[in-house]
Amino acid sequence: MSEETMPGETKPTTLHILAISGSLRKVSSNTALLQAAIALAPENLEVKLYEGLGALPHFNPDLEPTEPPSVTDLRQQVQWSDGLLISSPEYAHGVPGVLKNALDWLVNGEEFVGKPIALLNASPRAIHAQASLTEIVTVMAGRVIPAASITVPLLGQNLDAAGIASDAELSSALHTAIVTFASAIQRCQSEAVRLL
Numbered sequence: 422m423s424e425e426t427m428p429g430e431t432k433p434t435t436l437h438i439l440a441i442s443g444s445l446r447k448v449s450s451n452t453a454l455l456q457a458a459i460a461l462a463p464e465n466l467e468v469k470l471y472e473g474l475g476a477l478p479h480f481n482p483d484l485e486p487t488e489p490p491s492v493t494d495l496r497q498q499v500q501w502s503d504g505l506l507i508s509s510p511e512y513a514h515g516v517p518g519v520l521k522n523a524l525d526w527l528v529n530g531e532e533f534v535g536k537p538i539a540l541l542n543a544s545p546r547a548i549h550a551q552a553s554l555t556e557i558v559t560v561m562a563g564r565v566i567p568a569a570s571i572t573v574p575l576l577g578q579n580l581d582a583a584g585i586a587s588d589a590e591l592s593s594a595l596h597t598a599i600v601t602f603a604s605a606i607q608r609c610q611s612e613a614v615r616l617l
Contacts, residue, residue, distance in 0.1 A: 440507075442509070443519065443520035509540075
């Protein structure tokens with residue numbers, strides 16, 4: 422018998438969340454925000470940071486029948502996840518090309534359809550990319566969870582993941598968003614079961 426589980430109780434199911442940063446920068450506030458989310462996640466969540474964004478080739482439908490291994494890996498990781506946590510910078514009022522490229526590779530697959538998605542924003546000024554990203558993932562049949570999609574004002578603070586996680590106000594907002602996201606994922610799964 423597990424020490425965590427009392428007789429007659431069932432162990433909580435682990436939810437898998439794939440965190441995707443839209444930035445390739447080595448020191449990125451968006452990546453740091455996701456790393457902080459990983460550190461703050463409750464025990465029943467396994468949050469994994471996707472690290473293959475820069476390895477994806479330019480999207481080309483001609484490559485889909487024999488897709489490169491990096492694309493297969495992306496699809497497998499999205500399939501593994503119960504939800505996606507995306508944080509993206511804004512470049513020229515838009516979503517970075519590398520992130521849009523990754524999403525383009527997922528357009529024709531089934532891995533993305535119906536997937537709960539939370540969008541984190543590291544800058545209150547990055548409203549255009551956030552709106553664009555919301556539109557893109559909605560058109561792709563992803564389920565954006567508004568209550569879990571928050572702006573965490575990191576602009577000008579130069580905080581790393583540990584700094585974000587140790588800041589009382591920032592960590593509280595981020596932890597609440599993660600817990601809200603987990604609850605939304607569970608509701609989506611329950612709805613899917615009822616429809617079977």
